[in-house]
Amino acid sequence: MRIAVFAGDGIGPEVTEQALRVLEKLELPGLELVEGDVGGAAYRKHGHPLPAQTLDIARSADAILFGAVGDFTLDHLERALRPEQAVLGLRKELGLFANLRPAQVFAGLEDLSTLRPEVSGKIDLLIVRELTGDVYFGEKGTRTLEDGRRQGWDMMSYAEDEVRRIAHVGFKAAQGRSKKLCSVDKANVLETSQLWRDVVIEVSAEYPDVELSHMYVDNAAMQLVKNPGAFDVIVTGNLFGDILSDQASMCVGSIGLLASASLAEGTYGLYEPIHGSAPDIAGKGLANPMATILSAAMLLRHSFGLEEPAARIEAAVAAALAAGVKGGDLGGNAGTKEIGDAVLAHL
Amino acid sequence: MRIAVFAGDGIGPEVTEQALRVLEKLELPGLELVEGDVGGAAYRKHGHPLPAQTLDIARSADAILFGAVGDFTLDHLERALRPEQAVLGLRKELGLFANLRPAQVFAGLEDLSTLRPEVSGKIDLLIVRELTGDVYFGEKGTRTLEDGRRQGWDMMSYAEDEVRRIAHVGFKAAQGRSKKLCSVDKANVLETSQLWRDVVIEVSAEYPDVELSHMYVDNAAMQLVKNPGAFDVIVTGNLFGDILSDQASMCVGSIGLLASASLAEGTYGLYEPIHGSAPDIAGKGLANPMATILSAAMLLRHSFGLEEPAARIEAAVAAALAAGVKGGDLGGNAGTKEIGDAVLAHL
Ligand SMILES: CC(C)[C@H](C(=O)O)[C@@H](O)C(=O)O
Ligand SMILES: CC(C)[C@H](C(=O)O)[C@@H](O)C(=O)O
Numbered sequence: 297m298r299i300a301v302f303a304g305d306g307i308g309p310e311v312t313e314q315a316l317r318v319l320e321k322l323e324l325p326g327l328e329l330v331e332g333d334v335g336g337a338a339y340r341k342h343g344h345p346l347p348a349q350t351l352d353i354a355r356s357a358d359a360i361l362f363g364a365v366g367d368f369t370l371d372h373l374e375r376a377l378r379p380e381q382a383v384l385g386l387r388k389e390l391g392l393f394a395n396l397r398p399a400q401v402f403a404g405l406e407d408l409s410t411l412r413p414e415v416s417g418k419i420d421l422l423i424v425r426e427l428t429g430d431v432y433f434g435e436k437g438t439r440t441l442e443d444g445r446r447q448g449w450d451m452m453s454y455a456e457d458e459v460r461r462i463a464h465v466g467f468k469a470a471q472g473r474s475k476k477l478c479s480v481d482k483a484n485v486l487e488t489s490q491l492w493r494d495v496v497i498e499v500s501a502e503y504p505d506v507e508l509s510h511m512y513v514d515n516a517a518m519q520l521v522k523n524p525g526a527f528d529v530i531v532t533g534n535l536f537g538d539i540l541s542d543q544a545s546m547c548v549g550s551i552g553l554l555a556s557a558s559l560a561e562g563t564y565g566l567y568e569p570i571h572g573s574a575p576d577i578a579g580k581g582l583a584n585p586m587a588t589i590l591s592a593a594m595l596l597r598h599s600f601g602l603e604e605p606a607a608r609i610e611a612a613v614a615a616a617l618a619a620g621v622k623g624g625d626l627g628g629n630a631g632t633k634e635i636g637d638a639v640l641a642h643l
Numbered sequence: 644m645r646i647a648v649f650a651g652d653g654i655g656p657e658v659t660e661q662a663l664r665v666l667e668k669l670e671l672p673g674l675e676l677v678e679g680d681v682g683g684a685a686y687r688k689h690g691h692p693l694p695a696q697t698l699d700i701a702r703s704a705d706a707i708l709f710g711a712v713g714d715f716t717l718d719h720l721e722r723a724l725r726p727e728q729a730v731l732g733l734r735k736e737l738g739l740f741a742n743l744r745p746a747q748v749f750a751g752l753e754d755l756s757t758l759r760p761e762v763s764g765k766i767d768l769l770i771v772r773e774l775t776g777d778v779y780f781g782e783k784g785t786r787t788l789e790d791g792r793r794q795g796w797d798m799m800s801y802a803e804d805e806v807r808r809i810a811h812v813g814f815k816a817a818q819g820r821s822k823k824l825c826s827v828d829k830a831n832v833l834e835t836s837q838l839w840r841d842v843v844i845e846v847s848a849e850y851p852d853v854e855l856s857h858m859y860v861d862n863a864a865m866q867l868v869k870n871p872g873a874f875d876v877i878v879t880g881n882l883f884g885d886i887l888s889d890q891a892s893m894c895v896g897s898i899g900l901l902a903s904a905s906l907a908e909g910t911y912g913l914y915e916p917i918h919g920s921a922p923d924i925a926g927k928g929l930a931n932p933m934a935t936i937l938s939a940a941m942l943l944r945h946s947f948g949l950e951e952p953a954a955r956i957e958a959a960v961a962a963a964l965a966a967g968v969k970g971g972d973l974g975g976n977a978g979t980k981e982i983g984d985a986v987l988a989h990l
Contacts, residue, residue: 482885546864
């Protein structure tokens with residue numbers, strides 16, 4: 297049970313530290329933690345945001361606990377060396393094709409959303425985003441056209457097997473929830489989306505118990521404003537998933553509580569809070585570690601099948617919240633360590 | 644002063660009819676209206692959603708007043724024959740490269756938004772969306788790879804002149820408002836976006852009075868939830884603009900009031916409500932024609948420089964609203980003709 301710990305930049309190290317305290321407290325037999333450098337921190341030390349030794353550590357592990365990457369002081373670097381590239385590199389190299397982004401409002405925290413409480417209170421959805429294809433990983437470049445104009449270009453595409461495997465993840469997730477799956481695409485304009493839709497429909501034959509619907513991405517962005525409670529599981533491509541999952545997270549209003557998983561075939565996965573590196577509060581002991589602690593719970597459940605300790609962690613976080621222990625992002629004033637202490641106390 | 648009137652499908656004809664009553668009441672000298680078929684209606688009559696004679700009418704006119712297209716009973720047709728293709732065809736054939744989508748909350752209607760009134764009440768933004776490039780109009784297709792797998796693909800690209808001309812529209816719009824322009828892209832992943840960003844920065848040298856910022860599209864989708872009032876003018880590409888402008892419109896909560904313009908170089912433009920063909924209420928006299936009436940005002944202002952009658956129309960709509968004349972979409976029960984009557988009465 298080897299977990300790679302990539303704390304990364306900004307608040308990454310401090311929130312990860314608290315999640316590790318929680319994992320250690322559980323005294324799981326055979327637990328081994330091994331740290332690695334990613335993002336801007338790795339660039340400064342090794343000249344690359346995803347050094348070879350980090351990838352080796354990832355490959356030698358059964359799962360990754362990830363903090364955050366991002367450092368605007370490195371914005372001047374060429375794209376391939378910028379911190380975020382570590383994220384793209386890990387996804388591609390480790391085949392992390394399925395991103396699970398749950399968004400639900402915690403009881404008692406409805407007021408943190410900018411949506412009216414009667415709207416936000418109903419949010420309980422899961423976005424299943426494809427993570428290793430689409431326009432993210434196609435050929436791309438900048439060229440000079442014959443007439444001398446510069447042009448930037450990126451190839452968007454999906455092959456049927458790429459769609460099929462993420463569709464299976466979507467249907468299975470729907471089976472475990474309310475048996476409704478909404479596939480989001482832009483099939484009225486894109487051939488990539490038309491193939492996506494065709495394949496999702498093919499796969500649906502294997503899940504007669506799940507009700508499949510289709511929605512254009514522009515309409516999905518509208519419905520997430522109008523009535524996010526109507527969604528249950530959404531499955532979509534890499535680019536649309538990037539936009540919609542961030543929109544949905546913000547609807548919840550407590551981004552410091554949202555965890556995510558990026559899964560490979562089998563049990564391997566990378567787990568991370570959806571908040572970023574928050575450089576403005578880094579190193580000040582102000583960051584809320586709950587999303588990272590909840591990511592550790594997801595890790596135990598998905599990668600090791602450890603439902604009981606996962607549920608214990610989640611219950612401890614809920615209990616700490618119920619006891620009024622809230623970070624600044626939730627309108628409270630508890631610091632990073634104080635929140636970690638509170639979760640440990642409720643474990 | 645020749646205006647092509649393309650009413651289209653669903654509620655298109657009934658809302659357009661009320662806008663025409665308003666235009667006629669103004670007794671503008673030289674006004675000539677010429678109707679044409681588009682969308683599903685055109686497909687049924689001529690076998691194509693954008694017949695040659697419709698394009699001829701469009702070309703012979705100085706501006707287009709557009710209703711709505713869309714007819715789900717034609718969803719089985721191949722993509723090129725579906726109603727929405729009329730929209731794409733008109734944009735491309737007429738060079739309608741600049742889509743202006745204002746979104747602001749009308750005083751007294753804050754409660755229609757699903758956002759809290761203190762958040763929605765501050766919304767007053769303009770999205771400038773590029774409309775004839777990007778992944779919409781690149782090469783695309785479905786192919787069988789060497790190993791037998793089907794793949795759907797679409798080429799995304801922007802050339803520098805395409806970015807430059809929409810950037811100018813964005814900066815000029817910002818000059819006429821609060822002198823802040825936010826360019827939205829995904830430059831951390833896409834070469835198309837990197838070129839977009841580079842060119843927007845080049846163009847910014849000509850507008851030293853405008854403060855330019857850049858935002859990734861996923862973050863923009865978040866900020867539109869968190870604090871939409873912080874945006875003023877947003878300029879973005881075709882695909883991101885499709886998603887973000889619909890999200891922003893829904894934040895306003897009164898989609899039956901939002902108009903849009905799609906402009907070519909010079910004064911030519913197409914004007915339409917942003918709501919769709921709403922087949923569920925079509926032909927029942929229930930649709931709110933205000934967005935189409937406001938589109939006619941935009942038309943007079945942008946294509947003919949007729950500020951005074953444009954402002955008169957807008958004031959009449961505001962007066963009708965203030966007098967409590969509200970369609971079902973605004974929580975009222977005024978019908979299509981009744982709303983038209985009320986606007987005429989206040990003109
Ligand atoms: C950092 C960036 C490349 C990444 C993405 O676009 O996938 C991020 O936005 C995310 O969603 O994890
Ligand atoms: C109908 C569709 C092709 C169109 C688009 O995606 O541009 C529509 O969503 C719009 O925004 O006008």
